[in-house]
Amino acid sequence: xxxxxxxxxxxxxxxxxxxxxxxxxxxxxxxxxxxxxxxxxxxxxxxxxxxxxxxxxxxxxxxxxxxxxxxxxxxxxxxxxxxxxxxxxxxxxxxxxxxxxxxxxxxxxxxxxxxxxxxxxxxxxxxxxxxxxxxxxxxxxxxxxxxxxxxxxxxxxxxxxxxxxxxxxxxxxxxxxxxxxxxxxxxxxxxxxxxxxxxxxxxxxxxxxxxxxxxxxxxxxxxxxxxxxxxxxxxxxxxxxxxxxxxxxxxxxxxxxxxxxxxxxxxxxxxxxxxxxxxxxxxxxxxxxxxxxxxxxxxxxxxxxxxxxxxxxxxxxxxxxxxxxxxxxxxxxxxxxxxxxxxxxxxxxxxxxxxxxxxxxxxxxxxxxxxxxxxxx
Numbered sequence: 001x002x003x004x005x006x007x008x009x010x011x012x013x014x015x016x017x018x019x020x021x022x023x024x025x026x027x028x029x030x031x032x033x034x035x036x037x038x039x040x041x042x043x044x045x046x047x048x049x050x051x052x053x054x055x056x057x058x059x060x061x062x063x064x065x066x067x068x069x070x071x072x073x074x075x076x077x078x079x080x081x082x083x084x085x086x087x088x089x090x091x092x093x094x095x096x097x098x099x100x101x102x103x104x105x106x107x108x109x110x111x112x113x114x115x116x117x118x119x120x121x122x123x124x125x126x127x128x129x130x131x132x133x134x135x136x137x138x139x140x141x142x143x144x145x146x147x148x149x150x151x152x153x154x155x156x157x158x159x160x161x162x163x164x165x166x167x168x169x170x171x172x173x174x175x176x177x178x179x180x181x182x183x184x185x186x187x188x189x190x191x192x193x194x195x196x197x198x199x200x201x202x203x204x205x206x207x208x209x210x211x212x213x214x215x216x217x218x219x220x221x222x223x224x225x226x227x228x229x230x231x232x233x234x235x236x237x238x239x240x241x242x243x244x245x246x247x248x249x250x251x252x253x254x255x256x257x258x259x260x261x262x263x264x265x266x267x268x269x270x271x272x273x274x275x276x277x278x279x280x281x282x283x284x285x286x287x288x289x290x291x292x293x294x295x296x297x298x299x300x301x302x303x304x305x306x307x308x309x310x311x312x313x314x315x316x317x318x319x320x321x322x323x324x325x326x327x328x329x330x331x332x333x334x335x336x337x338x339x340x341x342x343x344x345x346x347x348x349x350x351x352x353x354x355x356x357x358x359x360x361x362x363x364x365x366x367x368x369x370x371x372x373x374x375x376x377x
Contacts, residue, residue, distance in 0.1 A: 001028075003027070003028055003029055003030040004028060004029050004030065004052065004130060004134045004135075004159055004335060005030050005031075005032035005048065005049065005051045005052075006023055006029060006030070006031050006032060006050055006051070006052055006053070006054060006130065007032055007033050007035065007041065007045065007048055007050035007051045007052075007053045007054070008020050008023070008031060008033070008034040008035070008054050009034070009035045009036075009037075009040075009041040009053060009054060009055045009056055009059075009064075009067070010034075010036070010040070010054075010056040010059070010083060011037060011056060011059045011060060012056075013036075015056070015083075015108070015210065016034045016036070018118055018119055018122065019054065019083070019122060019126075019305075020034055020117060020205060021119060021295075022119040022120075022123050022126070022127075023122075023126070023127070023130075024046045024122065025119075025121075026123070026127055027221075028131065029127065029130065032048040032049070032050050033047075033048040033050070037059055037061045037062060037126035038059060038061065038062030038063065038064070038067030038070070038335040039061065039062050039065060041053070041055070041067055041071075042067065042070055042071070042074075043074060044174065045071070045074075045078070047076065048181055048362075050078070051079070051128060051134045052078070052079040052080070052081065052103075052130055052133055052134055053078060053079070053080045053081070054068060054080075054081050054082075054083050054106075054126070055068060055071075055080055055081070055082055055083065055102075055294060056082075056083050056084075057082050057083065057084040057085070057090060057093045057097060057105075057228055058084075058089070058090070058093065058271040059093055064082060064093070064097065065093060065096060065097055065100065068080055068082070068100055068102055069100060069101075070101065070102065070331070072101045076101075077160060079103040079133040079134065080101070080102050080103050081102070081104050081106060081126065081129055081130070082094055082097045082098075082102045082104070082105040082106075082260065083105070083106055083108060083276065084097075084105050084106075084107055084108065085107065085108050085110075086107045086108070086110060086203060086204075086205065087205070088205060088209070090107070090205075090327045091205045091206045091208075091209045092209055094206065095178060095206070095209055095210060095213055097137065098178045098179060099178070099179060099182070101175055102135075103133055103175075103176075103322065104124075104129050104175050104295075104322075106125050106126045106129065107125075107203055108282065109121040109122065112268060118347055127273045128279060128295070128296075129175070129295065132175070132295045132323055132325065133323070142183040145315070149184060149330075159354070161289075164285040164286055164310055164311075164356065164358040165192055165286055165341060165356045165357050166286055166287070166288045166312070166352060166357065167194055167283050167287070168194055168195055168196075168197065168231070168247070168255075168279055168282075168283050168286065168287055168288070169192075169194050169195070169196045169197070169287045169288050169289075169290070169349060169353065169366045170196075170197050170198075170276055170279045170287060170288070170290070170306075171184075171196065171197070171198045171199070171289070171290045171292065172198075172199045172272030172275065172276065172289070172290070172292070172294070172298065172299040172302070172326065173198075173199070173200050173201075173272075173291070173292035173293060173294050173326070174200070174268075174293070174294030174295055174296065174323075174325075174326060175201075175294050175295040175322050175323045175325070176292075176293035176294065176322025177200045177201070177293060177294060178200065178210055178322075179322075180292040180293050180316065180322075180342055181198070181200065181210075181214060181292070182201055182213075182214060183342050183343065183346075184215060184290075184292070184342070184344040184345050184346045184349070185214055185217070185218045185220065185236060185346075186214075186217045186218045186219070186280055187346030187347070188218070188219065188220050188346055188349065188350065189219060189220075190218055190219035190220060190234055190352065191233075191234060192233060192234050192350070192353065193233045193234070193354075193357060194233055194288075194353055195231035195232055195233055195234075195235055195236070195237070195255075196220065196235070196236035196237070197225075197231070197236070197237050197239075197245065197247060197275060197279065198236060198237065198238045198239065199238075199239045199245065199270045199271065199272045199275045200238055200239070201268050201270070201273075201294070201298070202241050202319075203241040203242060203357075204240065204241035204242050205241065206241055207224055207238050207239065207240050207241040208224045208240070208241075210238060211223050211224040211238045214236075214238075218236075220232065220234050220235055220236055221236065222236045222237075223235070223236075223237060223238070224237070224238050224240050224258050225237040225239050225243075225245045225259065226257065227257060227258060227259045228256055228257065228258075229256060229257045230254050230255070230256050231247065231255045231256065231257070231377055232256075233297070237257060239259075239270035239275065240259065241269070241270070242261065242269055242270075243259040243260065243267075243269065243270055244259065244260050244261070244269055244270050244271060244274040244275070245257060245258070245270050245274070245275055246258040246259075246260070246274060246275060246277075246278035247275075247278050247279055247282050248278065248282060251252070255283075258278075262274075265298070266296055266297060266298040267296075268296075268298050268358050270324070271298055271302045272291070272298045272299035272302055273298055273299060273300070273302040274302070275302065276289055276299060276301075276302020276303060276305060276306055277301075277302050279306065279311075280302070280305040280306045280308070280309040280311060281305075283309075283311070284309050284311075285309055285310025285311055286369050287306050287309065287311030287312070287351065288312050288313075288314070288352055288353065288356075289302075289303060289306050289311060289312070289314070289316070290313075290314045290315070290316075290345060290349065291303065291313065291316065291326050291327045291330045292315075292316045292317055292321070292326075292327065292342075292345075293320075293321035293322045293324070293326070293327065293342075294321075294323060294325055294326035294327070295323045295325040295326070296325050296326060296329075297326065297329040298326055299326050299329070299330055300326075300329045300330055300333050300335070302332065303330045303333070303336075304335055305334075307335050312337045312352065313325065313330060313335050313336055313337055314336065314337060314338045314339075314340060314345065314348060314349070314352075315327035315328075315330050315331050315336045315338075315339050315340075316339075316340065316341070316342055316345060317339050317340060317341050317342075319341060320341045320342040320343070321342075327339075330344070349350050
């Protein structure tokens with residue numbers, strides 16, 4: 001198999017050198033060229049024919065955002081990984097780049113102490129993403145019983161779903177997640193009768209800016225998780241970067257958020273598995289989990305625990321995922337109760353939540369039952 005050809009774009013001579021050396025050390029990767037600015041990069045793409053472009057977020061002249069927009073016009077399917085700084089400015093511009101079609105991002109190593117450590121960090125974080133985008137990954141097919149395909153359904157009145165009442169919605173995602181969350185969360189109604197807890201693989205600062213960005217787009221409240229905060233219906237909490245987020249029940253019936261810096265799981269902190277395990281332990285069968293687009297296998301073990309407790313798990317389909325790693329692995333493990341395209345997931349969440357809660361108010365007290373539930377389209 002031919003090596004993966006990379007075009008490195010960065011205005012810093014040092015970064016271009018370190019990045020090129022780090023990538024070239026892998027036998028599956030070839031640095032096809034480098035460019036000091038966006039205009040040179042755009043001129044080189046048709047010459048060197050890269051399989052993927054690494055693009056500095058902040059450059060003089062034609063910025064990384066402007067260069068990305070031009071790449072997307074000319075080469076809509078060419079993977080682009082943004083190389084950003086771990087700063088407020090870097091976080092803001094990176095989220096904008098992702099919304100404009102960047103495939104993913106990697107933060108530039110800082111305070112590593114040596115060139116060797118910097119190179120090692122780049123290799124550990126960037127190379128798996130490059131191979132994930134440029135090498136097709138397949139999983140064993142899940143059985144129809146374990147992972148049913150989504151069915152088209154008429155809008156309006158539908159039959160209720162025979163499951164335990166849903167008391168919490170837990171979402172896990174990674175690569176492509178910011179855009180996936182931006183497609184799902186704004187479609188959830190303000191009166192959603194359950195709280196939402198989310199793990200999106202991102203570093204500190206990035207998760208706060210993501211929460212603020214989503215909060216402006218959504219009817220429900222979206223914020224970064226804070227230790228000790230009580231979960232309430234109609235609101236969502238995103239795990240802060242570099243912290244695992246869990247839920248736990250207090251002395252009463254209230255459920256609160258917990259944070260810790262235990263070792264990473266699946267090379268991630270926050271990790272989806274950590275959150276999913278805690279919702280299974282705290283809510284038992286009253287959980288609906290959703291695994292959206294993402295690279296790797298984070299979420300599989302947690303989904304297994306949710307299923308063992310009697311909860312439900314939905315996954316995003318391959319066609320609409322940026323990378324069908326996390327959802328694909330959950331489906332392959334036989335944990336998916338349904339596989340849905342991104343544009344159907346919010347509707348399916350609301351349908352299942354409301355159908356499962358017919359005959360109950362938000363506090364779980366019984367009242368008059370209904371025979372069907374209205375789906376909002």
